[in-house]
Amino acid sequence: MTYGYIASMKTQPGSRDEVVCILLSGVDGLREAGCHLYVVSVSDDDDATIWVTEVWESKGHHDASLELPETKAAIGKAMPMLTGEFTRQELSVMGGLGL
Amino acid sequence: MTYGYIASMKTQPGSRDEVVCILLSGVDGLREAGCHLYVVSVSDDDDATIWVTEVWESKGHHDASLELPETKAAIGKAMPMLTGEFTRQELSVMGGLGL
Structure with a gap:
Protein backbone atom coordinates (compact mmCIF):
# COMPACT_ATOMS: atom_id res chain seq x y z
CA MET A 1 0.00 0.00 0.00
CA THR A 2 1.55 3.26 -1.12
CA TYR A 3 1.61 6.59 0.66
CA GLY A 4 -0.58 9.44 -0.58
CA TYR A 5 -0.51 13.11 0.17
CA ILE A 6 -2.95 15.86 -0.81
CA ALA A 7 -1.88 19.39 0.02
CA SER A 8 -2.96 22.90 -0.83
CA MET A 9 -1.07 26.14 -0.41
CA LYS A 10 -2.09 29.77 -0.75
CA THR A 11 0.16 32.10 -2.71
CA GLN A 12 0.68 35.84 -2.47
CA PRO A 13 -1.36 37.90 -5.00
CA GLY A 14 -0.01 37.45 -8.51
CA SER A 15 2.45 34.71 -7.53
CA ARG A 16 0.47 31.56 -8.21
CA ASP A 17 1.80 30.79 -11.68
CA GLU A 18 5.41 31.37 -10.65
CA VAL A 19 5.03 28.96 -7.72
CA VAL A 20 3.46 26.39 -10.07
CA CYS A 21 6.57 26.66 -12.25
CA ILE A 22 8.85 26.14 -9.26
CA LEU A 23 6.84 23.10 -8.14
CA LEU A 24 7.06 21.59 -11.62
CA SER A 25 10.73 22.41 -12.14
CA GLY A 26 11.95 19.59 -9.89
CA VAL A 27 9.70 16.87 -11.28
CA ASP A 28 12.45 15.03 -13.16
CA GLY A 29 14.25 13.90 -10.02
CA LEU A 30 11.17 12.73 -8.16
CA ARG A 31 10.82 9.30 -9.73
CA GLU A 32 14.20 8.06 -8.56
CA ALA A 33 13.37 9.39 -5.09
CA GLY A 34 10.43 6.94 -4.94
CA CYS A 35 7.63 9.14 -6.25
CA HIS A 36 4.92 7.40 -8.31
CA LEU A 37 2.69 10.38 -8.89
CA TYR A 38 2.97 14.17 -8.53
CA TRP A 51 -3.23 21.83 -5.00
CA VAL A 52 -0.63 19.08 -5.07
CA THR A 53 -1.48 15.37 -5.06
CA GLU A 54 1.37 12.93 -4.52
CA VAL A 55 1.79 9.15 -4.33
CA TRP A 56 5.05 7.75 -2.94
CA GLU A 57 6.56 4.32 -2.43
CA SER A 58 6.32 4.99 1.33
CA LYS A 59 6.06 7.83 3.85
CA GLY A 60 9.81 7.40 4.39
CA HIS A 61 10.51 8.12 0.72
CA HIS A 62 8.35 11.24 0.85
CA ASP A 63 9.97 12.52 4.04
CA ALA A 64 13.46 11.82 2.67
CA SER A 65 12.66 13.77 -0.51
CA LEU A 66 12.09 16.89 1.59
CA GLU A 67 15.75 16.73 2.63
CA LEU A 68 17.11 16.66 -0.93
CA PRO A 69 19.14 19.77 -1.83
CA GLU A 70 16.97 20.46 -4.91
CA THR A 71 13.78 20.20 -2.83
CA LYS A 72 15.16 22.54 -0.20
CA ALA A 73 16.22 25.01 -2.90
CA ALA A 74 12.74 24.93 -4.47
CA ILE A 75 11.05 25.42 -1.08
CA GLY A 76 13.36 28.33 -0.32
CA LYS A 77 12.53 29.93 -3.66
CA ALA A 78 8.77 29.48 -3.30
CA MET A 79 8.44 30.33 0.38
CA PRO A 80 8.42 34.16 0.06
CA MET A 81 5.55 33.81 -2.43
CA LEU A 82 3.36 31.78 -0.04
CA THR A 83 1.00 33.20 2.56
CA GLY A 84 1.64 30.39 5.06
CA GLU A 85 -1.88 28.95 4.73
CA PHE A 86 -1.64 25.24 4.01
CA THR A 87 -3.86 22.18 4.17
CA ARG A 88 -2.46 18.65 4.18
CA GLN A 89 -3.87 15.16 4.30
CA GLU A 90 -1.76 12.03 4.59
CA LEU A 91 -3.33 8.95 3.01
CA SER A 92 -2.99 5.27 2.33
CA VAL A 93 -3.61 4.61 -1.34
CA MET A 94 -6.02 1.68 -1.82
CA GLY A 95 -5.83 1.44 -5.60
CA GLY A 96 -7.15 2.92 -8.80
CA LEU A 97 -6.25 3.63 -12.40
CA GLY A 98 -3.07 5.17 -13.79
CA LEU A 99 -0.76 4.41 -10.88
CA MET B 1 -4.73 21.15 -19.86
CA THR B 2 -6.58 18.25 -18.30
CA TYR B 3 -9.41 18.34 -15.78
CA GLY B 4 -8.75 17.38 -12.17
CA TYR B 5 -11.09 16.54 -9.36
CA ILE B 6 -10.38 15.97 -5.67
CA ALA B 7 -13.31 14.73 -3.60
CA SER B 8 -13.88 13.29 -0.17
CA MET B 9 -16.90 11.45 1.15
CA LYS B 10 -17.88 10.32 4.63
CA THR B 11 -19.18 6.79 5.08
CA GLN B 12 -21.50 5.30 7.67
CA PRO B 13 -19.73 3.57 10.60
CA GLY B 14 -18.11 0.33 9.49
CA SER B 15 -18.84 0.89 5.80
CA ARG B 16 -15.66 2.54 4.58
CA ASP B 17 -13.89 -0.53 3.24
CA GLU B 18 -16.97 -1.75 1.40
CA VAL B 19 -17.38 1.63 -0.29
CA VAL B 20 -13.68 1.56 -1.26
CA CYS B 21 -14.31 -1.82 -2.95
CA ILE B 22 -17.29 -0.41 -4.85
CA LEU B 23 -15.27 2.61 -5.99
CA LEU B 24 -12.46 0.36 -7.21
CA SER B 25 -14.74 -2.19 -8.87
CA GLY B 26 -15.46 0.01 -11.90
CA VAL B 27 -11.90 1.10 -12.56
CA ASP B 28 -11.44 -1.05 -15.67
CA GLY B 29 -13.92 0.92 -17.76
CA LEU B 30 -12.66 4.35 -16.79
CA ARG B 31 -9.75 4.62 -19.19
CA GLU B 32 -11.87 4.31 -22.30
CA ALA B 33 -14.23 6.91 -20.82
CA GLY B 34 -11.34 9.44 -20.89
CA CYS B 35 -9.93 8.97 -17.40
CA HIS B 36 -6.16 9.38 -17.00
CA LEU B 37 -5.97 8.91 -13.27
CA TYR B 38 -8.24 7.64 -10.52
CA TRP B 51 -10.57 10.58 -0.73
CA VAL B 52 -10.71 10.27 -4.51
CA THR B 53 -8.35 12.11 -6.87
CA GLU B 54 -9.18 12.03 -10.56
CA VAL B 55 -7.66 13.39 -13.76
CA TRP B 56 -9.77 13.38 -16.92
CA GLU B 57 -9.28 14.32 -20.56
CA SER B 58 -11.83 17.11 -19.99
CA LYS B 59 -14.67 18.12 -17.69
CA GLY B 60 -17.03 16.84 -20.39
CA HIS B 61 -15.51 13.35 -20.16
CA HIS B 62 -15.87 13.36 -16.38
CA ASP B 63 -19.47 14.54 -16.49
CA ALA B 64 -20.36 11.99 -19.17
CA SER B 65 -18.87 9.17 -17.09
CA LEU B 66 -21.39 9.90 -14.36
CA GLU B 67 -24.15 8.96 -16.79
CA LEU B 68 -22.71 5.52 -17.63
CA PRO B 69 -24.91 2.64 -16.44
CA GLU B 70 -22.03 1.07 -14.47
CA THR B 71 -21.29 4.38 -12.73
CA LYS B 72 -24.94 4.85 -11.83
CA ALA B 73 -25.11 1.30 -10.51
CA ALA B 74 -22.01 1.85 -8.35
CA ILE B 75 -23.35 5.14 -7.00
CA GLY B 76 -26.67 3.49 -6.19
CA LYS B 77 -24.89 0.70 -4.34
CA ALA B 78 -22.63 3.03 -2.34
CA MET B 79 -25.17 5.75 -1.57
CA PRO B 80 -26.87 4.05 1.44
CA MET B 81 -23.42 3.67 3.03
CA LEU B 82 -22.59 7.39 2.75
CA THR B 83 -23.54 10.07 5.28
CA GLY B 84 -24.06 12.74 2.64
CA GLU B 85 -21.04 14.79 3.72
CA PHE B 86 -18.86 15.52 0.71
CA THR B 87 -16.12 17.90 -0.30
CA ARG B 88 -15.22 18.55 -3.93
CA GLN B 89 -12.69 20.66 -5.76
CA GLU B 90 -12.58 21.02 -9.53
CA LEU B 91 -9.10 21.73 -10.89
CA SER B 92 -7.04 22.43 -13.97
CA VAL B 93 -4.03 20.14 -14.00
CA MET B 94 -0.84 22.07 -14.75
CA GLY B 95 1.55 19.12 -14.99
CA GLY B 96 3.60 16.73 -12.93
CA LEU B 97 4.96 13.21 -12.87
CA GLY B 98 3.16 9.96 -13.61
CA LEU B 99 0.33 11.34 -15.72
Whole structure:
Protein backbone atom coordinates (compact mmCIF):
# COMPACT_ATOMS: atom_id res chain seq x y z
CA MET A 1 0.00 0.00 0.00
CA THR A 2 1.55 3.26 -1.12
CA TYR A 3 1.61 6.59 0.66
CA GLY A 4 -0.58 9.44 -0.58
CA TYR A 5 -0.51 13.11 0.17
CA ILE A 6 -2.95 15.86 -0.81
CA ALA A 7 -1.88 19.39 0.02
CA SER A 8 -2.96 22.90 -0.83
CA MET A 9 -1.07 26.14 -0.41
CA LYS A 10 -2.09 29.77 -0.75
CA THR A 11 0.16 32.10 -2.71
CA GLN A 12 0.68 35.84 -2.47
CA PRO A 13 -1.36 37.90 -5.00
CA GLY A 14 -0.01 37.45 -8.51
CA SER A 15 2.45 34.71 -7.53
CA ARG A 16 0.47 31.56 -8.21
CA ASP A 17 1.80 30.79 -11.68
CA GLU A 18 5.41 31.37 -10.65
CA VAL A 19 5.03 28.96 -7.72
CA VAL A 20 3.46 26.39 -10.07
CA CYS A 21 6.57 26.66 -12.25
CA ILE A 22 8.85 26.14 -9.26
CA LEU A 23 6.84 23.10 -8.14
CA LEU A 24 7.06 21.59 -11.62
CA SER A 25 10.73 22.41 -12.14
CA GLY A 26 11.95 19.59 -9.89
CA VAL A 27 9.70 16.87 -11.28
CA ASP A 28 12.45 15.03 -13.16
CA GLY A 29 14.25 13.90 -10.02
CA LEU A 30 11.17 12.73 -8.16
CA ARG A 31 10.82 9.30 -9.73
CA GLU A 32 14.20 8.06 -8.56
CA ALA A 33 13.37 9.39 -5.09
CA GLY A 34 10.43 6.94 -4.94
CA CYS A 35 7.63 9.14 -6.25
CA HIS A 36 4.92 7.40 -8.31
CA LEU A 37 2.69 10.38 -8.89
CA TYR A 38 2.97 14.17 -8.53
CA VAL A 39 0.14 16.34 -9.84
CA VAL A 40 0.10 20.13 -9.59
CA SER A 41 -3.29 21.77 -10.14
CA VAL A 42 -5.04 25.12 -9.87
CA SER A 43 -8.66 26.22 -9.88
CA ASP A 44 -10.31 28.57 -12.36
CA ASP A 45 -12.24 30.30 -9.59
CA ASP A 46 -9.35 30.80 -7.13
CA ASP A 47 -6.25 32.57 -8.40
CA ALA A 48 -4.28 32.13 -5.18
CA THR A 49 -4.39 28.42 -4.31
CA ILE A 50 -2.35 25.48 -5.63
CA TRP A 51 -3.23 21.83 -5.00
CA VAL A 52 -0.63 19.08 -5.07
CA THR A 53 -1.48 15.37 -5.06
CA GLU A 54 1.37 12.93 -4.52
CA VAL A 55 1.79 9.15 -4.33
CA TRP A 56 5.05 7.75 -2.94
CA GLU A 57 6.56 4.32 -2.43
CA SER A 58 6.32 4.99 1.33
CA LYS A 59 6.06 7.83 3.85
CA GLY A 60 9.81 7.40 4.39
CA HIS A 61 10.51 8.12 0.72
CA HIS A 62 8.35 11.24 0.85
CA ASP A 63 9.97 12.52 4.04
CA ALA A 64 13.46 11.82 2.67
CA SER A 65 12.66 13.77 -0.51
CA LEU A 66 12.09 16.89 1.59
CA GLU A 67 15.75 16.73 2.63
CA LEU A 68 17.11 16.66 -0.93
CA PRO A 69 19.14 19.77 -1.83
CA GLU A 70 16.97 20.46 -4.91
CA THR A 71 13.78 20.20 -2.83
CA LYS A 72 15.16 22.54 -0.20
CA ALA A 73 16.22 25.01 -2.90
CA ALA A 74 12.74 24.93 -4.47
CA ILE A 75 11.05 25.42 -1.08
CA GLY A 76 13.36 28.33 -0.32
CA LYS A 77 12.53 29.93 -3.66
CA ALA A 78 8.77 29.48 -3.30
CA MET A 79 8.44 30.33 0.38
CA PRO A 80 8.42 34.16 0.06
CA MET A 81 5.55 33.81 -2.43
CA LEU A 82 3.36 31.78 -0.04
CA THR A 83 1.00 33.20 2.56
CA GLY A 84 1.64 30.39 5.06
CA GLU A 85 -1.88 28.95 4.73
CA PHE A 86 -1.64 25.24 4.01
CA THR A 87 -3.86 22.18 4.17
CA ARG A 88 -2.46 18.65 4.18
CA GLN A 89 -3.87 15.16 4.30
CA GLU A 90 -1.76 12.03 4.59
CA LEU A 91 -3.33 8.95 3.01
CA SER A 92 -2.99 5.27 2.33
CA VAL A 93 -3.61 4.61 -1.34
CA MET A 94 -6.02 1.68 -1.82
CA GLY A 95 -5.83 1.44 -5.60
CA GLY A 96 -7.15 2.92 -8.80
CA LEU A 97 -6.25 3.63 -12.40
CA GLY A 98 -3.07 5.17 -13.79
CA LEU A 99 -0.76 4.41 -10.88
CA MET B 1 -4.73 21.15 -19.86
CA THR B 2 -6.58 18.25 -18.30
CA TYR B 3 -9.41 18.34 -15.78
CA GLY B 4 -8.75 17.38 -12.17
CA TYR B 5 -11.09 16.54 -9.36
CA ILE B 6 -10.38 15.97 -5.67
CA ALA B 7 -13.31 14.73 -3.60
CA SER B 8 -13.88 13.29 -0.17
CA MET B 9 -16.90 11.45 1.15
CA LYS B 10 -17.88 10.32 4.63
CA THR B 11 -19.18 6.79 5.08
CA GLN B 12 -21.50 5.30 7.67
CA PRO B 13 -19.73 3.57 10.60
CA GLY B 14 -18.11 0.33 9.49
CA SER B 15 -18.84 0.89 5.80
CA ARG B 16 -15.66 2.54 4.58
CA ASP B 17 -13.89 -0.53 3.24
CA GLU B 18 -16.97 -1.75 1.40
CA VAL B 19 -17.38 1.63 -0.29
CA VAL B 20 -13.68 1.56 -1.26
CA CYS B 21 -14.31 -1.82 -2.95
CA ILE B 22 -17.29 -0.41 -4.85
CA LEU B 23 -15.27 2.61 -5.99
CA LEU B 24 -12.46 0.36 -7.21
CA SER B 25 -14.74 -2.19 -8.87
CA GLY B 26 -15.46 0.01 -11.90
CA VAL B 27 -11.90 1.10 -12.56
CA ASP B 28 -11.44 -1.05 -15.67
CA GLY B 29 -13.92 0.92 -17.76
CA LEU B 30 -12.66 4.35 -16.79
CA ARG B 31 -9.75 4.62 -19.19
CA GLU B 32 -11.87 4.31 -22.30
CA ALA B 33 -14.23 6.91 -20.82
CA GLY B 34 -11.34 9.44 -20.89
CA CYS B 35 -9.93 8.97 -17.40
CA HIS B 36 -6.16 9.38 -17.00
CA LEU B 37 -5.97 8.91 -13.27
CA TYR B 38 -8.24 7.64 -10.52
CA VAL B 39 -6.82 7.19 -7.01
CA VAL B 40 -8.85 5.98 -4.03
CA SER B 41 -7.30 6.63 -0.61
CA VAL B 42 -8.09 6.45 3.08
CA SER B 43 -6.47 7.84 6.20
CA ASP B 44 -5.10 5.84 9.13
CA ASP B 45 -6.57 8.31 11.60
CA ASP B 46 -10.06 8.58 10.14
CA ASP B 47 -12.02 5.37 9.59
CA ALA B 48 -14.99 7.08 7.94
CA THR B 49 -13.61 9.21 5.10
CA ILE B 50 -12.54 8.27 1.57
CA TRP B 51 -10.57 10.58 -0.73
CA VAL B 52 -10.71 10.27 -4.51
CA THR B 53 -8.35 12.11 -6.87
CA GLU B 54 -9.18 12.03 -10.56
CA VAL B 55 -7.66 13.39 -13.76
CA TRP B 56 -9.77 13.38 -16.92
CA GLU B 57 -9.28 14.32 -20.56
CA SER B 58 -11.83 17.11 -19.99
CA LYS B 59 -14.67 18.12 -17.69
CA GLY B 60 -17.03 16.84 -20.39
CA HIS B 61 -15.51 13.35 -20.16
CA HIS B 62 -15.87 13.36 -16.38
CA ASP B 63 -19.47 14.54 -16.49
CA ALA B 64 -20.36 11.99 -19.17
CA SER B 65 -18.87 9.17 -17.09
CA LEU B 66 -21.39 9.90 -14.36
CA GLU B 67 -24.15 8.96 -16.79
CA LEU B 68 -22.71 5.52 -17.63
CA PRO B 69 -24.91 2.64 -16.44
CA GLU B 70 -22.03 1.07 -14.47
CA THR B 71 -21.29 4.38 -12.73
CA LYS B 72 -24.94 4.85 -11.83
CA ALA B 73 -25.11 1.30 -10.51
CA ALA B 74 -22.01 1.85 -8.35
CA ILE B 75 -23.35 5.14 -7.00
CA GLY B 76 -26.67 3.49 -6.19
CA LYS B 77 -24.89 0.70 -4.34
CA ALA B 78 -22.63 3.03 -2.34
CA MET B 79 -25.17 5.75 -1.57
CA PRO B 80 -26.87 4.05 1.44
CA MET B 81 -23.42 3.67 3.03
CA LEU B 82 -22.59 7.39 2.75
CA THR B 83 -23.54 10.07 5.28
CA GLY B 84 -24.06 12.74 2.64
CA GLU B 85 -21.04 14.79 3.72
CA PHE B 86 -18.86 15.52 0.71
CA THR B 87 -16.12 17.90 -0.30
CA ARG B 88 -15.22 18.55 -3.93
CA GLN B 89 -12.69 20.66 -5.76
CA GLU B 90 -12.58 21.02 -9.53
CA LEU B 91 -9.10 21.73 -10.89
CA SER B 92 -7.04 22.43 -13.97
CA VAL B 93 -4.03 20.14 -14.00
CA MET B 94 -0.84 22.07 -14.75
CA GLY B 95 1.55 19.12 -14.99
CA GLY B 96 3.60 16.73 -12.93
CA LEU B 97 4.96 13.21 -12.87
CA GLY B 98 3.16 9.96 -13.61
CA LEU B 99 0.33 11.34 -15.72
